[in-house]
Amino acid sequence: MATTPKPASRRRRREALWFYLFVSPWVIGFLVFLLGPMIASMYYSLTDWDSFTAPQWVGFKNYVTLLTDDPRFWQALWHTFSYAAISVPLGLVLGLWLANLLNKQVRARKLLRTLIYLPTLVPLVATAMIFRQVLAPNGPLNDALGLIGISGPDWLLDGSWATPALIVMSAWSAGSATVLLLAAMKGIPKELYEAAEVDGAGPVRQFWSVTLPHLTPIIFFNLIMGLIGAFQVFAQVYILIPKGKMRAAYDGAETMVPYLFDEAFGNYHMGYASAISWLLFLVVLGFTLIAFRTTRRWVFYETEVK
Known part of the structure; x- marks a missing residue:
C-alpha cells in the first residue's frame, strides 16, 4: 500500500531547492571566475604560451628558469x-x-x-x-x-x-x-x-x-x-x-x-x-x-x- 509523502518532507525538499537556487549564482561565479581560471593558470604555467598561438608543453621549465636563471x-x-x-x-x-x-x-x-x-x-x-x-x-x-x-x-x-x-x-x-x-x-x-x-x-x-x-x-x-x-x-x-x-x-x-x-x-x-x-x-x-x-x-x- 503506497504512502503519501509527509508534509514535513515536502517542505524540506522545497527549502533545499530554494537554498540551491539562491547559492547557485555564487557557485557558478566561483567555478567560472575563480576555480576555472586557477586550473587554467596551473596548466599554462607548464607551457610556453604567448596568448596568441597554441601553448607548447614545457613541463617545469618555467619554474626552473625562475628559480635558477632569472x-x-x-x-x-x-x-x-x-x-x-x-x-x-x-x-x-x-x-x-x-x-x-x-x-x-x-x-x-x-x-x-x-x-x-x-x-x-x-x-x-x-x-x-x-x-x-x-x-x-x-x-x-x-x-x-x-x-x-x-x-x-x-x-x-x-x-x-x-x-x-x-x-x-x-x-x-x-x-x-x-x-x-x-x-x-x-x-x-x-x-x-x-x-x-x-x-x-x-x-x-x-x-x-x-x-x-x-x-x-x-x-x-x-x-x-x-x-x-x-x-x-x-x-x-x-x-x-x-x-x-x-x-x-x-x-x-x-x-x-x-x-x-x-x-x-x-x-x-x-x-x-x-x-x-x-x-x-x-x-x-x-x-x-x-x-x-x-x-x-x-x-x-x-x-x-x-
Whole structure:
C-alpha cells in the first residue's frame, strides 16, 4: 500500500531547492571566475604560451628558469619582502596607536574618526596620483623635511628610495585597521579596567595587560590581510613609479605582481607569468601558515582557556 509523502518532507525538499537556487549564482561565479581560471593558470604555467598561438608543453621549465636563471625574479621577490616586512608592522602599530587615541575622551572625536577612515575610501589610483605630487623633489614632504634641516631625497627618481616611498604611502591606509581595533576596544568590559585600577595598575599597565590581549584576534586578522595585500601590491608601483622615464627607480621598487603583469602583458609570456603567479601563491601561503602556527603563543580568545 503506497504512502503519501509527509508534509514535513515536502517542505524540506522545497527549502533545499530554494537554498540551491539562491547559492547557485555564487557557485557558478566561483567555478567560472575563480576555480576555472586557477586550473587554467596551473596548466599554462607548464607551457610556453604567448596568448596568441597554441601553448607548447614545457613541463617545469618555467619554474626552473625562475628559480635558477632569472635575477629579476629574485630582485622582485626581495623588494616584495622588504615592502611587506616594514609596511605591515608599520600599519599595525599606527592603527593601534590611532585606535587607542580615539578611544579616549578627546575633542572632535567623531570628526577625527571620520578623517582617519576617509583615506581608505579614496580610489587607489587617485591616492597614487596625489602621492606623486607629495613625494616629488619639491613636494610637500621634502619641504617639511627642509624645515627641520633635512635635505629630502628624490623619492621617485632614486631606486634606493623608491621602496621607502611606497612604505610611506602604505601608512595612508591605516584607517581600516584603526576602525576594527577601535570597535574591539569598545567591546572590552569596563569591569576589567576597574579591577586593574583597584590592583594599582596605571594606564600603561592597563593597556599592556587588559587592552592589548583582547585586541590580539583583530591584530592577527589585520596581520594576515596586511601580508596578503603587501605581497600583492601592484597599483602603487605601476602608477607611482612609471618605468618609462624613471626606469632606475622602477627597477629599485618592482615587486612580484608588477613583474608578473609585465611578463604577461608586456612581453606576452603568459606561461611564464602563470608560473610566477603560482610561486607567489606558495610564498603567500607559506607566510600565512607560519602566522597561523604562532597564534597559540600570542593570540588570546575570551572563550579559550590556556
